[in-house]
Amino acid sequence: MIRRETNGKGVDLVLNSLSDDKLQASVRCLAYRGRFLEIGKFDISNNTPIGMYFFLKETSFHGIMLDYIFDQSFDFRLRLQNLLLAGIESGAVRPLTYCTFEKHEVETAFRYMAAGKHIGKVIIKIRDDERSHRTVKPSNLLIDAAPR
Template sequence: MKAMLATVRAIGCNFPDILIVQGKYQKKPPLPFSPGVEVAGVVRATGPTARRFAPGDRVFALMGWGGYAEAVAVPERRVYRLPAAFGFDEGAAFGLVYQTSWCALVHRAGLRAGEWLLVHGAAGGVGLAAVQIGHALGARVIATAGTAEKLDVARQAGADVLVNYRTDDWVARVKEVTGGGADVIYDPVGGDVFDGSSKCIAFEGRLLVIGFAGGRIPEIAANRILLKNISVVGVHWGLYQERGSPLVDRWMADLLALVERGAVRPVVWKTFPLAQAAQALAAIAARESYGKVVLHP
């Protein structure tokens, strides 16, 4: 069997973890279950046909759920060698958000160097990954966030223009800065943010639907799509993994190449003991955190 058992040293927390425990996520595991889709740790044992790793190897892995644990059994195809530059915290904070953002920006939107990229929730897990990747690809990045501290985090990640959505008319600001709208808009928020994004998108712009952290699933009038030849593009990265798409490994190789160049690196806001997982998720839900929150078993 091509599987491996790993001792978990760090667990990445993500917004979907909140939804899945509330029964509001599109994936509903049978009870009882633990959340958690990404871990980093040390290989303890491998199945008889597993060949890529050996006991003692430092790895990170992506899972459907079950990562909030002291040890996990994972199919070998979902396990990757931890970069030498990463500790376990960075490894646990890397897989999901960087895969999602690469899939969105490169595969779904075809982001090109010199284009304007607007990233909402730019200091959050997926948002900060999108800022780093967009900057690495040569895009001009506009970051929105709700505090000066979070905007500074986005600036350090490579954002060129910073917009506080609580105090600024961000739709007008994007139009002013770009001179015609953003070419690609990365939206993990939905609701009013999606509505505003449809008003400041460029001709032939691509509006990426990443998620609905704001709570409301938005709608758009078809004539607005037609009038500016825009594309509203869904991004469900997990479906590529579930279907065993070879693209996932290709994207990971591209991302790890960026890591080697020093172009991207996860930002960990805070770590919590696994026993305080509820507090960790509450911090994410309350928008207290930036980057990633990590648990230690």
């Protein structure tokens, strides 16, 4: 579909967190000299092979370890925060789509996510927001769970 919509060209940049066959499909979307940014750790940790064929298009692959940000200086994180806020303000950065399940729907949420047909994030709402005009520590909330 990407190839059809781009008249066979593909895309210049893929920001990927998908794994297995979806990873391979994402790589196939790259245009000549496209860049592939992998933010998921599953395929990196499992050393999933990517065919050398894809390098015929002079593509580049980059593993992006987002947890690296937390090891950086305050100035670096502040600069990144400002870039992100500017992107949100300009509309270049938009919120991810999401689907919310209630706390009693945990099994349903996991089954939905395991089906792999969702787009965006799956959220389990444990409680209503307790924020006020000041920061408050949430009250303890016990939830029944089966340890397995």
